[in-house]
Each structure stands twice: as C-alpha cells, then as structure tokens.
Amino acid sequence: MSRVSVPCHVKGTVALQVGDVRTSQGRPGVLVIDVTFPSLQEIMFKNYYTAFLSIRVRQHTSTHTPAKWVTCLRDYCLMPDPHSEEGAQEYVSLFKHQMLCDMARVLELRLILRQPSPLWLSFTVEELQIYQQGPKSPSMTFPKWLSHPVSCEQPAPLIEGLPDPSRVSSEVQQMWALTEMIRASHTSTRIGRFDVDGCYDLNLLSYT
Amino acid sequence: MLQEESDLSLIIAQIVQKLKGSNLYAQLERQAWASLQRPEIKLESLKEDIKEFFKISGWEKKLQNAVYSELSVFPLPSHPAAPPEHLKEPLVYMRKAQGSWEKRILKSLNSMCTELSIPLARKRPVGEQKELLNKWNEMGTDEPDLSLFRPVYAPKDFLEVLINLRNPNYENGDSLSFRTHLGLIQVPLKVKDIPELKEFFVELGLTTGQLGIDDSTQVPPELFENEHVRIGQKVLAEQDSAAAQQYIRQGSPTALRAELWALILNISSQPEDILYYEQLKTNVIQHDLLVDSLIYKDVKLTASNDDYYFVFEDYLYQVLLCFSRDPSVLGHFAYNSASPPKSYIRGKLGLEEYAVFYPPNGVIPFHGFSMYVAPLCFLYHEPSKLYQIFREMYVRFFFRLHSISSHPSGIVSLCLLFETLLQTYLPQLFYHLREIGAQPLRISFKWMVRAFSGYLATDQLLLLWDRILGYNSLEILAVLAAAVFAFRAVNLMEVTSLAAAEAVLADLSTLKVMPLLQIFLFATVT
Helix, strand or coil, X not given: CCCCCCCCEECCCEEECCCCCCCCCCCCCEEECCEECCCEEEXXXXXXXXXXXXEEXXXXXXXXXXXXXXXXXXXXXXXXXXCCCCCCCCEEEEEHXXXXXXXXXXXXXXXXXXXXXXXXXXXXXXXXXXXXXXXXXXXXXXXXXXXXXXXXXXXXXXXXXCCCHHHHHHHHHHHHHHHHHHHHCCCCCCCCXXXXXXXXXXXXXXXX | CHHHXXXXXXXXXXXXXXXHCXXXXXXXXXXXXXXXXXXXXXXXCHHHHHHHHHHHHCHHHHHHHHHHHHHHHCCCCXXXXXXXXXXXXXXXXXXXXXXXXXXXXXXXXXXXXXXXXXXXXXXXXXXXXXXXXXXXXXXXXXXXXXXXXXXXXXXXXXXXXXXXXXXXCECCCCCCCCCCCCCCCCCCCCCCCXXXXXXXXXXXXXXXXXXXXXXXXXXXXXXXXHHHHHHHHHHHHHCCHHHHHHHHHHCCCHHHHHHHHHHHCCCCCCHHHHHHHHXXXXXXXXXXXXXXXXXXXXXXXXXXXXXXXXXXXHHHHHHHHHHHXXXXXXXXXXXXXXXCCEEEECCCCCCHHHEEECCCCCCCCCCCHHHHCHHHHHCCCCHHHHHHHHHHHHHHCXXXXXXXXXXXXXXXXXXXXXXXXXXXXXXXXXXXXXXCCCCHHHHHHHHHHCCCCCCCCHHHHHHHHHHHHHHCCCHHHHHHHHHHHHHCHHHHHHCCCHHHHHHHCCCCCCCCHXXXXXXXXXXXXX
C-alpha cells in the first residue's frame, strides 16, 4: 500500500509526574508528546462561474468536546455580477488573515459554492490547492571573523597627504554595492532582429 | 493591508523590469554619472542628492511619465498562478475562438501564396533595392499589378465570427428568457449602462466646457476657449502625461494637439528613435514581404479614394511598410488575445532555431487597416514621429478592434455595449430594425472597427480620438454609434429594408460628434 507523509509538527516531550520536577527524587514515568498539524496559510483555486463562496472548517477544539463546524469565510464574492462573465474564470487566493476564525488544528474543510443565476449550465472551482506556512528563509551563517570582529587596535597615525582610509573604504564599499546591483539587473527587451543570420526567406506559414 | 502591499510591490517590480530595457533608463544612468561632477552631490548622501538633482532637472517628471505610460498600457499583474495565456485573455472559450479565427487567416494567406506562387518573404536583389530607395518618397506613383491580390479578410467576415461566438457554459437555448440577447452578440460580457457611462464620462457633461461644442462661432471665446488654450499651454510646459490625459478629455486645441498626443503617449523623438526608424526603412529595402502587396492594395482601395486622405498616400506606405518589420510590436502580444503567426526559414521546417514570426511585427493587415494611420498624417509630418505615434496608438488601442477578447475596450464588448444601449434606450427603433432584418450592429460594426476613421469629417474624428486618449478606453466608439442611431431615429423608423437603413446612415460626414455624445449621455429623457 503506498503512503505519503502528512506534514506535522512534533513538539518536545513534556513529563507528567506528581509534584515538582526539581525537588522529587524519582525519575518521571510518563512523558507526553504533542503533535499538531500546521495551520493553513492560503487556499488557491481557479474559479469556474461560481458567484459566492463560503468555507466552513471542522476544528479540533480539545480532547473531550467533539469537533465542530465553524464558518471561516461567509459569502465571499467572486463574480460581482452573477449574470455576466466578470470574474468567471479568474485565479483566486484566500489568505488566513481574511478568515473569520483561526485556521489551526483543521480536520476538514468544506467549500460551499453558490451561483444564483440560472443562465450558467454548471459551476465549480478548479485546481484547488492548499498551502501552509513555508519555512522562514534560512538564517545565514556568517564566518566567525565577520560576526565576531576583532576589537580594533589603535589606528595607525595618518600619513600626510593621503586620504582618510576609513572614508575611502566606505566609498569603495558603496561603489561595489552599486556595481553589484547593476550586474544583477537584467532586462526583457528584444534585440530587434527578425531575421536569422540575415536570411528571411519564407515559404508558408505554420499552423502549430 | 497585506494583500494590497504585496500587489503594489509586484506592480512596482514589473514596471521596473520593463523600464530597465528602455532608452530612458540608459539616459537616467548617464545623467546620474554626469551629475557626480556637480558640487552638491556628496558621496555620503549619494542616493538622496541624485534624487534631488533629478527632481530639479525635470528627469523625475520624465520617469513619472514613463511609469504612467506603463500603468495605462499594461494590465495589472494577475494572480501568480495564472499562466501567460490568462493574461492575454482570461476566458478559455474566447481564446479558442481567437485561435480558430487566426488559423483561418493563416490558411487564407497560405492559399494566396500557393495560388499566386509568390513567397511570403524574399530578399530583394540589389538592383531592386536601389530602385526602391530612389523612389522611397513617392511610392504612390508606383502602379504594381495588384489585381490578383485580395485582402485577407474584411470587417464583415470578422463580424460573422463574432456573431457565432458562444460560451459553452451559457444557456443558449431557444426558449426566450429574461436575458435573451436580441442583438447579434450572444455572449454575456459586462458592459456599462448609461448611469455608469455618465459617471465614467463625467467631463463630457452639460455643465463642463468642451471643444467641439463651446468653441463654435456663436460662443464668445472668452467664455471657455481662451482659458482652455491657456491651460493646455501650461500642461505642455509642465510636460506631465497624467495632466495632459485629464486635460484632453475636454478636447484639444488644434494647435496643441500634436504635442499633447505625443505627451500622453509618452513619445519624444530622440536620435535613437530616428535611427530605429531608419533601420526599419533599411529592412523594407532589403526584404520584400507578401504583406507589402496587401498594404499597397489596402491603401489604394481605401485611403487613396478618400477625399481627405489621398494626399497622404506616400506617408501611409512609409509608415505601414516599416510597421510590418518592427519586432518591438511583438511585445504587445503579452496582453493581446491574438498571437503572431509563425513560419520557418525555407528548408528548415520544424527546426526551432529557424522559427521566425511573420510578418516580423506579427500583425496581418486587413481591409481598411491603413485608415488607422491616415488621420494621424494631419498632425505629424516627420515620418519617424508619425511612425512612433501610430505604433503606440496601435499597441494601446487599435489592436483591440480586431481581436476576440473579453476586455471592456475589446470589439466584442463594444458591440455588446452598442446593442445594449440601443435596446435599452431606443427599444422601438431596435425592435423595428430587427423586424425588417436590419440588425443595427450590421451597420455600425464597420464604424467601430475603424474607430470611425473615413466616416466622420477629420476635425470631428480628431475630437473623438482626443477622448479615446483622454479616457484610455474605446467605449466612446460604441456610445457614439448609438448616438448616431438616436439622431437619425426618425428617418430609420420609416425604412423597410436593410439597404434603406444603410442608405440613411451612409453619410456621417456632416455629423458633429460632441453634441451627439452629450445629448445621448446627458440630455436624453429615458
């Protein structure tokens, strides 16, 4: 049977024991590990003639009460005029800050689509994709000598006639930054040639 | 709000990306380097000092105009997951319809090639090149045998395609419902109604001065005209595109029109632009395209026969032949539902390195295409500037008039807007014309496809095109078409056939555009 891993977050162990951990003598006999499912960040889909969208989620509240349905989006308008084509085939993203409830500990998601106009033969949403919070950008590890600079010694006395070295170094740094920016930029302009090596002899147009 | 901020940064990133390849970027860089000599620029506050310098010297204004131009032309960035075809046209069935229409055009052109045994493109022999260079300024005197050539398509062929456009998800049944389209267009696009049009075209209202109405001989110029001209001169002195666009909504004085249009379209004739035009001219001399014969034929059939435009025949060749060879026009296909036709170098069929676009600008002209250029000849006499203005007008507006899309300024929306306006505000006339088999769109379609060029008197046409630039929308064409029908409603109610209806509406050359628009939008009792 094939299987796919479910993304989840495993918390650190918590010991359950009677009394204070530090003062009592014995070792703990019970440990608890909590596993949580990540909170939903974004719901993305392509609309197909749906006019209004509501979303309900079934959330896990606590161990004893049964999970209940909560509305997190009510009558979100996808088509300003349900009888006309505006917004009918648009790509839509819904983010967690637009939701009425917290999107953590979600068990099930229910999308309720409404299209009041009788003119359309069918309506749905396509290419539904759900995203969670991505990893934060990896922290850079700097080499030791950058993050822990050596304490400065007394700078050597300035020689007459030469510019101040710290000023020169800051100017050079700025110029270097400018050249790096220019090098990194690239444009999407065309070259302006329509022929291939000076040749533009064509017979027929292609249909593909 | 998070969403708006990320949208804004996406728009900014896109505009920066586009402007980086432009002339303006290189000029700004040069200016920045040159400004380092100035005493007020200090290295510690380099960024702020240069920004201040740009503000004072007027370069910031030029950048503002370029950004404004990009915002007007390019659609807002859509959802990151949307593929490029979605940006061209969001509705799948319209993309498909445009694809089949294009295939028909390609087949027609290919069959013309094989029938006449003429290649699509060939290099001119040196003798022919010299000859063409000599008579560059008088190509109109040439009388090549064009009898075998026929236009690839005419507006009425395109109308038939639009009439048959259907949304497969739409209730197209025979039973009449509250939304049955009684006109020819059967797709449910969103179009504005008169209250929305009144708000959109608020500057055309009864209480605002207009050129085309308030500059007529009976009205003393102190009331409006003199002040309007003074403001126009001020706008030109400031060189501000956005202000010019707002100003021109009330019409442009004749003396200022050429400069105002150039400012709004962000065209400034730099030496690089003149060089680029000369390069295109060289391309015309070197390569002969089949499309050239189509252009010749079109000019001879339309502009040369027109009382106002026949004098500009040579200019039209100089612009249109160069236009066909301009690869920079290919950029507009990013937001045009159409796609440029492809071909392969002779003998290299299927090899991608030898794939090229044909014609180099990807635009196949149709019957009446040269009429887009003709009115501009009244404003610009220098060929490279005339060329630049036409090219910008095409990639901003005219391309929408002959491609199938759901854009509010696209021809499909214009047709639907026209029919809806007529049906809602002149229901008796609409019903009568429909009953006698004279669907109004069959008569007005050719006006809208050509943006009324060749149908109105030139001064009236230029006043109309002022508003197209001012509102950055072609919807005014549909409103004018409906206004013309409203104006001649009494005569039209008496006709009993399509031919008679056409006769009533055959001659629009005496019409005054602005009073018609104003009355239809703001003074009709509904």
